[in-house]
Amino acid sequence: MATDNAPSSWPTVGRAVALLTVIISVLLTAFSWPSVRSSVHDVPIAVAGPSAATDQVRAALEQRLPGAFDISTVADTAAAEQLIRDREVYGAIDVSAGNPQVITATAASAAIAQTLQNVGAALSQSHAQDAGTPAAVRDLVALPADDPRGAGLAAGALPLVLGGILTAVLLTRLVRGTGRRITGALAFAVTGGLAMAAILQFWLGSLDGSYLANTGAIALTIAATSLTILGLESLLGYAGFGIGAATMMLVGNPLSGTSTAPQMLPGWSGPLGQLLPPGAGGQLLRSTAFFDGHGAAHSIIVLSAWLAAGVVLCAIGGLRSRQRPASPTADTTVRPVEPATA
Template sequence: MSAQTKPSPWSKVLASVALLTVIVSVLLTAFAWPSVRSSVHDVPIAIAGPAAATAQVTAALEQRMPDAFDITTVGSGAAAEQLIRDREVYGAIDVSGGNPQVLTATAASASVAQTLQGIGTALAQAQAQGSSPAVAVRDIVALPADDPRGAGLAAGALPLVMGGLLAAVLLTNLLKGTSRRVAGALGFAVAGGFALTAILQFWFGSLDGSYLANSGAVALSIGATSLTLLGLESLLGYPGFGLGGVLMMLVGNPLSGSASAPEMLPGWSGVLGQLLPPGAGNQLLRSTAFFDGHGATHSILVLSGWLALGVVLCLLGGLRSRRAAVRAEAGAGQATPSPVPAAA
């Protein structure tokens, strides 16, 4: 039997099985853990009404769901509504009129809106001594009628990340030169931003607001991802792609909070997710599409920081490559023997 057709040793088979098992276990943990362990904790909401009534509702919430909410009290439903539109809170319970009224913003988080509606029902039942009165619910900032569950916005998070990854891989293999790759990444971010936003907004009906602002949000998200990966590759080679892929796909995407809310993710993971491009990009797109840009500052700073970091890494990698090329040329010149004079 030739060496080329000789079967692999059983030890290599076992090692392959072990490696695949570890990989699939990591993938399952990364994508399932945030959802399985999600809960309501420190979610910003408002309670509107007289001081005595808001204190009573606050005490009831703390007793029913300890540490679930970060509560801001205001005097009127109008003030609570403004906080929702400014993205200061996810929703509110308005007791200024006597019976509890729930103010939600499904465009910010359908999961939080559903939780608030359940709490409003429980409070109304307690006031009515066990009966089941109808609870008034007002959706202050609703999702579009063509996509009332926000499926397109949640499902679009992964393609945005994959688009940045794919751009980095293709540009690295297709283009030579740091400036060309950076220009290609920026050009794709702009073109991809217009194309993907057009699909989400005009075809799927998943977005409202200004098309140009939404396209800018998507472009900034793609650019931050692709340029970061290009920079890591320029310094570390293909292992940089692996590092960037893990950071964006296995950490950033599951912790983005796109399907629920960052505050509903377990422990510190929601905060970490908002410091990475997938989470910041999702929150920025919600701000531009549904809240007239309110609450976008943090996301813009995060994405701009990653984009700038990617450009710096690309420049450093290009500088190192040029220095290596100069040293190689100098070494080749020194190794070339001097011509021997011809005999007379």
């Protein structure tokens, strides 16, 4: 007779090994592919100066790095700087004074700032009589002195996602009632936002700007993530939780572009990442921390839409659970036995 302690069949072992192989392959692809295939393409930059000079720079850039930049031409340095501060462009090449000058914003993307420095040096060498003359570089919006590489901001992307997932897990396990779960998720978004912003800004020195604005950016990201997963779980059960967590962790986090820039991700993955909470949240936090909120509108709309969708899904799931008929119980009523008839 079979017992519970009997060994599993070999086909069962084979299926487990195959499933684990698929899972590790998906994880490796999700986290490695965006980094390995990263390159500069369609990065918005400005070129400032007279039309003849800017046309030469545009042609030189297209020759050196075809398709790398989406160039906006402006008349002078002030206009280029305004575009950078408004998060319309990542940097500028200023030829209004002759030899190209590079204006960067490492707070927007250290990787793109480095690319612009290299391009500016090459352009300067081609313009200057002395090939060893370096291009002047000015960092208009720099990262904090305590974190000049932006490591804290990049590392904070994963805890933002995990915070939303863990919120959904704990509230599903510990809290009953749709309204209480939504309230718990929103309350944790606030307290978690306060804590994470304090750590990143006051301890690690990775953020500048308004502490409350940074808190709001983090809180909105956590709320959008957690409520979306909670809504899917309330509607679809464990399958919904798996779909939500996988979307945020395996798609949203690798494609967020927080450590580099969305324009450096391959193909369609950059725009897709900005439509998911991790990508929108990372860009929103850069805007509040370093650009006085400029360029935040798109991220706020995306995060608010996910948050609202999560609340709606939670409400629908709660209504369905209340309308579900109760399981039938055994009828224990004692009835008199009628005499048999002939």
